[in-house]
Structures are given as C-alpha cells and as structure tokens.
Amino acid sequence: MAIFLRRTLSFRNVLLLRSSALLSREIRQCNSASPHRVLSLPALEFVRESRRGFAKGRNKKKEDESAASTVEILPNMGPTIKANATSHMEAAIAALTAELSKLRTGRASPGMLDHIIVETGGVKLPLHQIAAVSVIDSKTLSINPFDPTALSNLETAIVESPLGLNPKVDGDRLIAAIPPLTKEHVQAICKVVTKSAEDGKQSIRRGRQKAMDTIKKLTKNYPKDDLKRWEKEVDELTKKFVKTAEDLCKAKEKEISSG
Structure with missing residues (x-):
C-alpha cells in the first residue's frame, strides 16, 4: 500500500512539473516576442481571455450585420408591402399637386402665390x-x-416674383389683377x-x-x-x-391654354 501511494504521488508531481514547464515556456515566448515588456502569468491569462472576447465580439458583429440586411418576416407581408408602396406614391402625387399649383395660369388661384417668400422683420417666410x-x-x-x-414687404415680394403681377394697395390689403398669358408664356x-x-x-x-425589391427578398419565405400576386398588385x-x-398634368395644361 505504501508503495502504491508513493507511485501515485510521484505521478502527480510529474504532471505538475510538466504543466509548470509548459506555462513557463509560453511566458518566455511572449517575453521574447516583446523584449521591452515582461508578461507575468496573470497577464498571460488576461491576453488569452481578451482574444476569446474579441473573437466572440467579432462573431456577434457579423450576426448583427446579417440580421440587419434581412427583411422582417411577418405572417402575411402582402398588405404591408402594398401599404408602404401606396404611401410612397401618394406622397409623390401630393408633391406634384403642390408643384403644379405654383404655376401661373390665366385664371386667379390662391395657390399661385404659395411659393413666394416674403422678408419681414428680418425673417423670410412663405x-x-x-x-x-x-x-375676388x-x-x-x-x-x-x-x-x-x-x-409693403408683401407688395415688394409679389412684384419681384416671376409671375409678372403688379398688385395695388387697397386699404389694408393688396389687389392683384392676373394679366392674360401670351403664347410664349403658355408654351413655357x-x-x-x-x-x-x-x-x-x-x-x-x-x-x-x-416594393419589388422587398418581394424578391422573400422568395425563400413565401x-x-x-x-406573383403581390407583384401584380404593386404593378x-x-x-x-x-x-x-x-390626368393632373393634362388638366393643368388645359387650364393654362384656356386661360
């Protein structure tokens, strides 16, 4: 029994010595790579853990980037895609309507003055x-x-606008007569x-x-x-x-020509 215990302890000591030797060799290699900086065993463990953390962070970043590039999948994406496309197109029509309302025609329209900027009190306002x-x-x-x-600021701004109007002061207001458009003005x-x-x-x-790009990203999910039905609805x-x-533009051209 005593002989068995001595052999067991000797084997454990050998393992401990080998582990110590391996750790010492790794420390010497780190020190030789950076002769001006000596790494202790705790510092070496810190380096190891830092490398592991960096690798985990890098993998996490890749996962986040991959998730950001995908489309959020809902049970039925059709209504969402159509609603987003409708919102975009309605905004385009609203912008076109506002732009057309600024154009002068032969008829009086309140919107034809909306784009004029007036400077009053050191501030420029529509x-x-x-x-x-x-x-009237x-x-x-x-x-x-x-x-x-x-x-007076209003009068100056209207006269200097490209509309060709020459308003007159009438008490606390301005009266602007809309002159007829020449053929050149109509064409322009x-x-x-x-x-x-x-x-x-x-x-x-x-x-x-x-909308079509969004649908293409869903080929593996639907x-x-x-x-195809969603693409047809978008078209x-x-x-x-x-x-x-x-139709808006045709109506505007007709209004200009008749004016």
Missing part, C-alpha cells in the same frame, strides 16, 4: 404664412396680411408641366421598385404564387398612380 389669399373673381386676387405693417409653362409630370412618375416608379397600383399624375 407668403401663405403671413397673409390670407382669396379669389377669375382674374383678381386679394392678399390680406395678418400684420398690416407687412403690407406647358414645358414645366411636362417636366413636373415626368418627375412625379419617376417618383412613383421608385416606390414600385422598392410560395411563388403569393409573390396595378403603379399604373393607377401614374394615370393620376398624367
């Missing part, structure tokens, strides 16, 4: 924020400032309408492309029949909004 514009008749506008002291404004129509349709098509939606843009 005209509609400092005055109420109303239509088809050829005359009334501009009523909220602050009567801004009347119609070109602007055409350009605005193309910009609006391009914006609508960008909404379509965004049946092909569902994906029908696009045609509807493109036609709306074209």
Whole structure:
C-alpha cells in the first residue's frame, strides 16, 4: 500500500512539473516576442481571455450585420408591402399637386402665390404664412396680411416674383389683377408641366421598385404564387398612380391654354 501511494504521488508531481514547464515556456515566448515588456502569468491569462472576447465580439458583429440586411418576416407581408408602396406614391402625387399649383395660369388661384417668400422683420417666410389669399373673381386676387405693417414687404415680394403681377394697395390689403398669358408664356409653362409630370412618375416608379425589391427578398419565405400576386398588385397600383399624375398634368395644361 505504501508503495502504491508513493507511485501515485510521484505521478502527480510529474504532471505538475510538466504543466509548470509548459506555462513557463509560453511566458518566455511572449517575453521574447516583446523584449521591452515582461508578461507575468496573470497577464498571460488576461491576453488569452481578451482574444476569446474579441473573437466572440467579432462573431456577434457579423450576426448583427446579417440580421440587419434581412427583411422582417411577418405572417402575411402582402398588405404591408402594398401599404408602404401606396404611401410612397401618394406622397409623390401630393408633391406634384403642390408643384403644379405654383404655376401661373390665366385664371386667379390662391395657390399661385404659395411659393413666394416674403422678408419681414428680418425673417423670410412663405407668403401663405403671413397673409390670407382669396379669389375676388377669375382674374383678381386679394392678399390680406395678418400684420398690416407687412403690407409693403408683401407688395415688394409679389412684384419681384416671376409671375409678372403688379398688385395695388387697397386699404389694408393688396389687389392683384392676373394679366392674360401670351403664347410664349403658355408654351413655357406647358414645358414645366411636362417636366413636373415626368418627375412625379419617376417618383412613383421608385416606390414600385422598392416594393419589388422587398418581394424578391422573400422568395425563400413565401410560395411563388403569393409573390406573383403581390407583384401584380404593386404593378396595378403603379399604373393607377401614374394615370393620376398624367390626368393632373393634362388638366393643368388645359387650364393654362384656356386661360
């Protein structure tokens, strides 16, 4: 029994000595790689743990990037895709409508002054924020400032605008007569309408492309029949909004020509 215990203890001591030798060799290698800095055993363990942490952090970053590049999958993505595309296209139509309302026609329209910027009290503001514009008749506008002291600033801004208007002071308001458009003016404004129509349709098509890109990312998550149905719905939606843009521009051109 005593002989067995002595052999067991000797074997354990050998293992301990070998472990110590291996650790000492690793410390010497680290020290030889950086002769100006001596690493102790705790420092060496710190380096090991830091490397492990760095590797884990790098893998976590890759996982986060992969997750960010994917689309959030819902039970039925069709209504969501269509709603997002509709919102984008409605915004394009709203922008086109606002742009067309700024164009001068032969008829009086309150919106034709919206783009005029008035400087009053050292601050530049859109005209509609400092005055109420109303239509007296088809050829005359009334501009009523909220602050009567801004009347002269309003008059200056309207005269300097490219609309060709020459308003007159009438008490606490301005009266602006809309002069008839010349043939050259009509042609020039119609070109602007055409350009605005193309910009609006391009914006609508960008909404379509965004929806189609989203659908393509879902090929592994939904049946092909569902994906084709959604693509068809987006195409029908696009045609509807493109036609709306074209109708708006045709109506504006007709208004300009008849004025």
